[in-house]
Amino acid sequence: xxxxxxxxxxxxxxxxxxxxxxxxxxxxxxxxxxxxxxxxxxxxxxxxxxxxxxxxxxxxxxxxxxxxxxxxxxxxxxxxxxxxxxxxxxxxxxxxxxxxxxxxxxxxxxxxxxxxxxxxxxxxxxxxxxxxxxxxxxxxxxxxxxxxxxxxxxxxxxxxxxxxxxxxxxxxxxxxxxxxxxxxxxxxxxxxxxxxxxxxxxxxxxxxxxxxxxxxxxxxxxxxxxxxxxxxxxxxxxxxxxxxxxxxxxxxxxxxxxxxxxxxxxxxx
Amino acid sequence: xxxxxxxxxxxxxxxxxxxxxxxxxxxxxxxxxxxxxxxxxxxxxxxxxxxxxxxxxxxxxxxxxxxxxxxxxxxxxxxxxxxxxxxxxxxxxxxxxxxxxxxxxxxxxxxxxxxxxxxxxxxxxxxxxxxxxxxxxxxxxxxxxxxxxxxxxxxxxxxxxxxxxxx
Amino acid sequence: xxxxxxxxxxxxxxxxxxxxxxxxxxxxxxxxxxxxxxxxxxxxxxxxxxxxxxxxxxxxxxxxxxxxxxxxxxxxxxxxxxxxxxxxxxxxxxxxxxxxxxxxxxxxxxxxxxxxxxxxxxxxxxxxxxxxxxxxxxxxxxxxxxxxxxxxxxxxxxxxxxxxxxxxxxxxxxxxxxxxxxxxxxxxxxxxxxxxxxxxxxxxxxxxxxxxxxxxxxxxxxxxxxxxxxxxxxxxxxxxxxxxxxxxxxxxxxxxxxxxxx
Numbered sequence: 001x002x003x004x005x006x007x008x009x010x011x012x013x014x015x016x017x018x019x020x021x022x023x024x025x026x027x028x029x030x031x032x033x034x035x036x037x038x039x040x041x042x043x044x045x046x047x048x049x050x051x052x053x054x055x056x057x058x059x060x061x062x063x064x065x066x067x068x069x070x071x072x073x074x075x076x077x078x079x080x081x082x083x084x085x086x087x088x089x090x091x092x093x094x095x096x097x098x099x100x101x102x103x104x105x106x107x108x109x110x111x112x113x114x115x116x117x118x119x120x121x122x123x124x125x126x127x128x129x130x131x132x133x134x135x136x137x138x139x140x141x142x143x144x145x146x147x148x149x150x151x152x153x154x155x156x157x158x159x160x161x162x163x164x165x166x167x168x169x170x171x172x173x174x175x176x177x178x179x180x181x182x183x184x185x186x187x188x189x190x191x192x193x194x195x196x197x198x199x200x201x202x203x204x205x206x207x208x209x210x211x212x213x214x215x216x217x218x219x220x221x222x223x224x225x226x227x228x229x230x231x232x233x234x235x236x237x238x239x240x241x242x243x244x245x246x247x248x249x250x251x252x253x254x255x256x257x258x259x260x261x262x263x264x265x266x267x268x269x
Numbered sequence: 270x271x272x273x274x275x276x277x278x279x280x281x282x283x284x285x286x287x288x289x290x291x292x293x294x295x296x297x298x299x300x301x302x303x304x305x306x307x308x309x310x311x312x313x314x315x316x317x318x319x320x321x322x323x324x325x326x327x328x329x330x331x332x333x334x335x336x337x338x339x340x341x342x343x344x345x346x347x348x349x350x351x352x353x354x355x356x357x358x359x360x361x362x363x364x365x366x367x368x369x370x371x372x373x374x375x376x377x378x379x380x381x382x383x384x385x386x387x388x389x390x391x392x393x394x395x396x397x398x399x400x401x402x403x404x405x406x407x408x409x410x411x412x413x414x415x416x417x418x419x420x421x422x423x424x425x426x427x428x429x430x431x432x433x434x435x436x
Numbered sequence: 437x438x439x440x441x442x443x444x445x446x447x448x449x450x451x452x453x454x455x456x457x458x459x460x461x462x463x464x465x466x467x468x469x470x471x472x473x474x475x476x477x478x479x480x481x482x483x484x485x486x487x488x489x490x491x492x493x494x495x496x497x498x499x500x501x502x503x504x505x506x507x508x509x510x511x512x513x514x515x516x517x518x519x520x521x522x523x524x525x526x527x528x529x530x531x532x533x534x535x536x537x538x539x540x541x542x543x544x545x546x547x548x549x550x551x552x553x554x555x556x557x558x559x560x561x562x563x564x565x566x567x568x569x570x571x572x573x574x575x576x577x578x579x580x581x582x583x584x585x586x587x588x589x590x591x592x593x594x595x596x597x598x599x600x601x602x603x604x605x606x607x608x609x610x611x612x613x614x615x616x617x618x619x620x621x622x623x624x625x626x627x628x629x630x631x632x633x634x635x636x637x638x639x640x641x642x643x644x645x646x647x648x649x650x651x652x653x654x655x656x657x658x659x660x661x662x663x664x665x666x667x668x669x670x671x672x673x674x675x676x677x678x679x680x681x682x683x684x685x686x687x688x689x690x691x692x693x694x695x696x697x698x
Contacts, residue, residue: 053574082576093571096562107575110582272482275489282493286597289604290643296626297532297607298635326631333631 006031006195007052007163012061014047021047023219024061029212034189034196036206038241039216045199048216049165052197053087054078065163083111086156086194087165091172092148094140100127100151101136107158126154130184146177153184157192164188166198170205178202182209203242207231215241307357309393310338313367313380318349319403321369321378327353329382334359337380353380353397362387366399378403466659470588473581483586484593491552491587491654492594496601498551499544503602506543507609510534514610515618527620528629531610536633536642537698540603542690545649548591548598549682553657556587557678560661561671569662584658591657595650596643603642641697645690652689653682 005028014022021044029035039045050056051063057071064070065081073081094103104123108114114122127133130150140148149169156164169185170178186209189196200206207213207227215223215230215238223230223238230238239245256263315321318340327335335355343350353367364385371378382397391397477484514530560583563569569579607629614620633639657678664674 055570055574079576079578082574085574087571087574089567089571091567093567095568095571096566097559107577110575110577272486275486278493279485279488282488282496282594282597285496286600289597289600290639292604293536293600293639294635297536297603297629298633298639324634324637336634 005029006033006066007197008062008064009048009051010062010064012051012058012063014044014051014056014058014060021219022051022058022216025216025219025221026061027214027221027224029195029197031195032189032193033211034186034198034209035212035214036198036200036210037214037216038199038201038203038206039222040201040241043216044219045201045216046167049087049167049197049199052163052165053085054081083159084161085163085165086159086161088149088153088156088167088169090168092140092152094143094148094152094155096140098140099136100132100138100140100143103140103151104155104158106155111159122158126158127151129157129188130154131180144177146173146180149173149177149181150184153181153188157188160192162194164194164196166196166200168200169198170200170202178205182206185209203244308335308354309357311353311355311361311391311393311395311397313351313353313397313400314343314348315351315367315369315400315402316348317402317405318351319369319378319405321351321380321403325377325379327355327380327382329359329361329384334382351380360390361385361397363389363391363395364399365391365397366401367397368401369403371404462663463655463659466662467655469580470585470655470658473578474585474589476581477586477589483582484589487586487590488594491548491556491590492597495548495551495594495598498547499598499602500605502543502547503540503605504609504612506539506602507531507535507606507611508613509609510539510606511610511613511618515614515620524620525624526628526632527610527614528625528627529632531614532607532629532633533638535603535606535610536638538690538694540606541599541642541646541649542686544599544602544646545595545653545686546683547602548595548650549653549657549686550679552591552594553653553678553682554675556591556654556657557661557664557675558671560584560587560658561664561666561674564662564664565666565668565671580662584662587658588654591654592647592650595653596646599646599649600643637698645693645697648689648693649686652685656682656685 007029009025009027012022012025013020025048037045037048047056051058052065052070054070054073062069062071068077068081070078070081094100095106098106101123104126105119108119108122123136124133127135130153132147132150132154135143135147135151140151143151164185166185169181173181182205185196185198188194198206198210207230210227212226213224213230214221217237223233223235225233231242233239233242321337321340323337323340325337326333327337335353337351338354339352341350342348355361361382362385364387366383366385368381368383369378370381385399510531511527514527514534515524518524518526518530560569563579563583569583572579572582611625615622615625660674660678660681661671664670
């Protein structure tokens with residue numbers, strides 16, 4: 001199992017300017033595994049996904065996908081790498097000027113030269129997989145949030161990717177849509193055997209479907225384990241996160257430079 | 270929006286563009302000859318070109334046959350040298366004369382060509398031998414004034430002579 | 437403190453100069469990137485045709501109406517002035533020359549910038565704000581090739597067509613006022629025009645001008661959209677910048693081109 005890691009971070013650091021977002025991260029994701037990365041808002045989870053997709057490059061360390069360093073790929077290699085990859089964006093990022101059909105057909109048309117009939121069949125198949133066949137002619141503006149997310153999922157899996165990246169797939173959905181998306185993610189991972197990384201802060205739903213969890217806090221991996229291990233964890237940080245407590249090891253207040261009295265000019269008065 | 274409708278509209282759009290350019294070329298600009306292969310040049314030298322400008326028309330019997338494409342001063346002989354670019358379909362004999370004329374009393378100036386009688390035509394780059402300069406209004410008035418004054422003087426002299434001989 | 441206040445305007449000036457130069461450099465690089473990634477928009481011409489529809493066809497009405505009115509105003513004012521000098525016959529030449537050389541290309545470009553340029557900026561900016569450009573790039577499709585280049589070429593194609601149409605409509609407007617309304621002789625109107633307008637010198641140079649304007653306006657529009665801060669406020673200020681910068685660039689460029697051409 002150790003040798004079969006598909007995505008591997010080796011002592012990766014990344015920051016904008018001198019503000020470090022990720023520090024010395026090492027983690028492994030096995031082939032066919034569905035892994036969740038959890039952490040508070042602004043903890044660098046999304047940055048992690050962007051490192052895998054090659055949208056940004058690590059300043060230190062290596063991001064290996066299938067044994068190749070994403071940070072060292074040139075533009076052509078990067079695009080080849082991305083063709084094997086699907087990504088579900090936080091708000092779907094559907095092309096608002098194209099109807100559903102063309103949205104799902106987009107990657108197929110861009111990267112293959114299949115006949116229109118084949119494209120049609122493929123698109124209908126993918127739409128069927130997310131349970132939204134019959135919506136081909138709708139425009140993204142006519143879809144509900146949950147439907148848009150599912151269409152975006154259909155688009156992400158259009159070319160049967162080997163890697164799926166999910167960026168906050170559960171944000172802003174009602175419980176039913178949320179359950180549907182979670183089910184779809186699980187089903188697709190099992191059916192297609194893709195390695196998937198899911199960035200989320202929805203603890204309970206994710207723990208139900210994933211194989212492994214990494215917790216990130218302050219740019220570092222704070223904890224890791226299978227869902228059962230995590231639930232049983234006695235780390236105060238993990239406990240706070242899983243149970244959603246306002247104060248704990250993570251403080252409620254932003255660490256301001258000045259005291260409140262200082263801000264009001266009352267200090268020393 | 271259906272692709273075929275977009276195609277149709279873009280087609281109409283491009284057709285409008287082509288039609289506009291054609292209209293501008295034919296109806297507005299009248300497709301005058303420019304220094305390309307269907308035109309040739311002649312040289313004409315004038316003592317004074319008055320207000321003649323580059324691009325002024327060259328006319329023969331009032332019909333535009335070309336344009337003045339260049340004007341320069343010959344620094345050896347101090348005459349103005351005008352280059353006339355003429356349409357290839359118009360040819361002029363070797364004794365053609367060129368004069369600078371004015372359209373109307375205060376209108377723009379143009380070059381008028383008057384066909385001569387010789388058999389042989391001017392070849393591209395040849396010099397028009399017979400030229401007459403522009404009428405410059407000030408000089409014209411000046412001449413008129415002097416001749417008028419001279420006429421007066423003569424008349425006065427004659428009167429004086431007549432007066433002398435009379436007694 | 438005192439010195440600081442005195443130096444503030446200078447520092448401000450330095451800052452804006454550096455910004456302007458930086459932006460100019462970025463824009464040049466962006467233009468090169470567009471040209472380098474134009475293969476797709478020219479091979480899959482359908483992409484560009486679609487954008488010609490949005491940039492060009494949808495600008496037809498504003499161009500036709502504005503051209504007509506500008507020509508009519510030129511006809512009226514030109515007639516008033518020319519008739520004082522007894523040369524109302526030259527009205528055709530006046531209308532045609534002012535339109536072909538200056539007003540047509542410049543006004544059509546200004547209208548194009550505010551009608552289509554701003555729309556392009558808003559569209560691309562919004563695509564950026566809603567992560568559509570990023571999604572495209574993650575799907576291994578270059579947004580510059582797929583989104584920016586077709587719009588750029590559509591603008592470059594549309595601008596001369598719109599300017600030519602503006603000229604035709606303007607001349608027609610001048611004709612309406614001069615010949616139909618005031619009653620100048622129709623033959624004189626056209627022959628004065630034909631005698632004074634040169635195909636190469638006036639018509640072609642005017643169209644070359646509009647081609648330059650098309651490149652400048654569209655480049656500014658797509659650049660501002662691509663460079664927009666991905667928020668609602670960012671997109672709206674980018675749209676404003678497109679219109680303002682385009683207007684200034686059109687007028688400055690017009691001066692430079694006129695100095696070279698005429």
